[in-house]
Amino acid sequence: QKEVEQNSGPLSVPEGAIASLNCTYSDRGSQSFFWYRQYSGKSPELIMFIYSNGDKEDGRFTAQLNKASQYVSLLIRDSQPSDSATYLCAMSEPGGSYIPTFGRGTSLIVHP
Amino acid sequence: EAGVAQSPRYKIIEKRQSVAFWCNPISGHATLYWYQQILGQGPKLLIQFQNNGVVDDSQLPKDRFSAERLKGVDSTLKIQPAKLEDSAVYLCASSLDLAGHETQYFGPGTRLLVL
Numbered sequence: 001q002k003e004v005e006q007n008s009g010p011l012s013v014p015e016g017a018i019a020s021l022n023c024t025y026s027d028r029g030s031q032s033f034f035w036y037r038q039y040s041g042k043s044p045e046l047i048m049f050i051y052s053n054g055d056k057e058d059g060r061f062t063a064q065l066n067k068a069s070q071y072v073s074l075l076i077r078d079s080q081p082s083d084s085a086t087y088l089c090a091m092s093e094p095g096g097s098y099i100p101t102f103g104r105g106t107s108l109i110v111h112p
Numbered sequence: 113e114a115g116v117a118q119s120p121r122y123k124i125i126e127k128r129q130s131v132a133f134w135c136n137p138i139s140g141h142a143t144l145y146w147y148q149q150i151l152g153q154g155p156k157l158l159i160q161f162q163n164n165g166v167v168d169d170s171q172l173p174k175d176r177f178s179a180e181r182l183k184g185v186d187s188t189l190k191i192q193p194a195k196l197e198d199s200a201v202y203l204c205a206s207s208l209d210l211a212g213h214e215t216q217y218f219g220p221g222t223r224l225l226v227l
Contacts, residue, residue, distance in 0.1 A: 043218035099168050102154035
């Protein structure tokens with residue numbers, strides 16, 4: 001059973017700070033990793049994906065992947081109250097079907 | 113570009129009743145997913161289609177759940193009979209293809225409450 005582990009939180013940070021969200025996974029064969037944002041009562045929306053070791057930056061967001069340690073993280077710089085949401089980590093395994101597996105999500109609260 | 117459409121948005125039924133959900137993916141998207149998201153948890157994949165073929169349905173409770181995508185476009189998910197623990201949001205998503213880095217686009221979901 002492939003697992004994606006996330007701390008459910010909530011993670012509370014002040015406005016303007018860096019929010020750091022972490023995710024570990026059990027399947028060493030996983031190759032693609034995704035971060036989705038889900039506002040309360042809404043559907044998930046993709047923020048970033050990463051499949052190479054190292055960092056990937058997009059605006060205020062940086063995804064970090066370390067396959068040897070089996071973790072992936074998301075950094076949000078200059079956090080804003082509008083970033084308050086649940087952040088879902090997901091992975092997909094290689095092969096014929098790329099079946100996605102989601103973590104339970106980390107709740108982030110950015111307070112003014 | 114129109115997004116993923118789902119209906120109904122809300123449904124309340126009693127246990128042992130039947131219910132069906134409908135999904136229309138983004139035009140041209142070959143891959144369609146149905147997820148179940150229970151409150152406080154991440155989405156759990158129920159079934160994945162590539163065109164009108166099933167790629168994975170290992171987590172679909174086949175004694176009560178069924179899904180089809182007959183013409184490789186729209187899809188329906190049915191629950192018969194429903195149980196209390198089926199109360200959840202049912203999300204449909206689509207992506208261009210099966211490649212591991214393809215972006216999934218989610219519909220608004222159907223909120224099901226089983227009484």
